[in-house]
Amino acid sequence: MNNVLNKVGLDSKMALGFIGVMLFMMGDGLEQGWLSSYLMDQGLTVQQSALLFSVYGFAAAIAAWLSGVLAEILGPRKAMTIGLLLFIAGTVLFITLGLHQMNLAIMIPTYSLRGLGYPLFAYSFLVWITYYAPSDKLATAVGWFWFAFAAGLNVLGAYYSSFALSILGEINTLWSALVFVTLGATIAIFLNKEDSKEKNSNKFENKKDVVKYLSKGITIAFENPKIGLGCIVRTINTAGAYGFVVFMPAYMMEVGFTRSEWLQIYGALWTSNIFFNLIFGIVGDKLGWNKTVMWFGGVGCAISTAAFYYIPATMGPNYLAATIVAACFGACLAAYVPLSALVPSLAPDNKGAAMSILNLGAGLSTFVGPAIVGVFIGSLGVSGVIWIYTALYLLSAFLMKFITLPKQEETESADLSDLKRAVGSNVN
Structure with a gap:
């Protein structure tokens, strides 16, 4: 069994952790x-x-930022345990107090408490991976993480709900989330074989050190501008995906698709994504992390984003063509996976802080994507919004020219000089 796992780039000692993350995210995403x-x-x-x-998304963004530094300070297991407890507390309070009274003033803070839980759990495990996995297999390991994350959140949770709602009802389906998150956490935290005895336990000897490292989760983006650029690229990565759910259903039904067909097309997007998370993790380790994100991620998403609009606009409700385009977009989203290997490698002594900045980008995408729709769709229409996303993906490809590992700096120093001239005093 160990040989089989090693052949697919999945370390046997960490395998249970990936399964735990998948189950946890299934519980988190079943109501999406x-x-x-x-x-x-x-x-x-x-x-x-x-x-x-x-507000839930804002809470998740804050927790995503905290996950890296807390995993560094407390150790991944403890940070993940805190995430589990916050999720359980938020779920119990949201259902018993918020939904019971349908009081928005209670629902907002309790659901937000739930939103603090999953980033602390899942992204702390991602930090764990960046420390444990060897550098030549890091993108592959990260690919397995995003496979487990997306499979649980976007596929298995929704698939489970499609059956559970008719049997359990809405409230009991929400309660059942606790079963999945508890089981997943038990597997990932307590049964995972890798012994992560806090590698940095001696790093924080007093409260001043803790406060200093918390601030490091912000300042590192300015001390190392490449990490800050990585945050921008990560924000762009899923901004389109979060924005699409706001306006694409109505657009696709205007074109002539049924609601059921749209849901199947959207499902194809994420099904493609979870498998290509693995593929592009492996491709990144072979071809290069930077090139994979730049060409398959940035350029690929720009092309498939435009096609997502223009194929239905020109061909009408062609189910096969729309499904293929959606699957291509989902695959190209996955090509940003090596970014989670590249950014922490830029700060080998502060991987937790670097991951905090990257995770902040993941959280911010939940705001940027829908915000673009809210601000521009009234004046520019659907096509205008599509071109904004397309331009952003091309921008992310351009920014990847400057997010390089130190060993690449000698040959690409001219590119960095160009960036410094472009952004002036923001790059030190």
């Missing part, structure tokens, strides 16, 4: 496709529902 409509059926307005999810 239906909670908003359920709340509106219970009397909330569209604006109130949007506010609830916006």
Whole structure:
């Protein structure tokens, strides 16, 4: 069995951890496709529902930033345990107090508490991987993480809910999330074989050291501008995906697709994504992390984003063509996977702080994507929004020219000089 796992780039000692993450994220994501409509059926307005999810996203962004530094200070296991406890507390309070009374003033803080949980759990495990995996297999290991993360959050959780809702009902389906997160956490934290005895336990001898490292989770983006650029690229990475869910369903149905067909097309996007998370992790280790993100990620997403609009616009409700385009976009989103190997490698002595900046980008994408829709769709329409996303993906490809490992600096120092001239005093 160990030989089989090693051949696919999955270390046997960490294998249980990936399974645990998948189960945890399945519990976290089981309400994604239906909670908003359920709340509106219970009397909330569209604006109130949007506010609830916006604040939840803000909480998740903060937790995503904290995950790296807390994993560094406390160790991954302890940081993941905190994430589990926050998720359980938030779920219990949200269901018993918030949903029971349908009181938005209670629902917002309790659901946000739940939102603090999953980034601390999942992204702390990602930090664990960056310390444990050998550098020549790091992108592959990161690819396995994103495979487990996306499979649980976007596929298995939704698939489970499609059956559970008719049997358990909405409230009991939400309660069942605790079963998956507890089981996943038990596997990832307590049964995972890798002994992560806090490698940095002697690093923080007093409170001043802790405070200093917390601030490092911000200052490192300015001390090492490449890490700050990595945050921008990571924000762009999933901004389009989060923005699409706001306006693409209505657009696709305007074209002539049924709601069921759109859901199947959207499902194809994420099914493709989870498998290409693995493929591009391996490609990144072979071809190069920087090149994979630049060409397959940035340029690939730019092309497939434009195609996502223009193929239905010109061909009408062609289900096969739209499904292929969606699958291509999902695959290209996965090509950003090596970024999670590249950025922490830029700060080998402060990987947790570097990952905090990268995770902040992941959280910020939940704001940037929908915000672009809200600001521009009224004046520019769907095509205008599509071109904004397309331009952003091309920008991310351009920025990858400057996010290079130290061993590449001699041959690419001219590129960095160009960047310094472009951004002036922001690059030191």
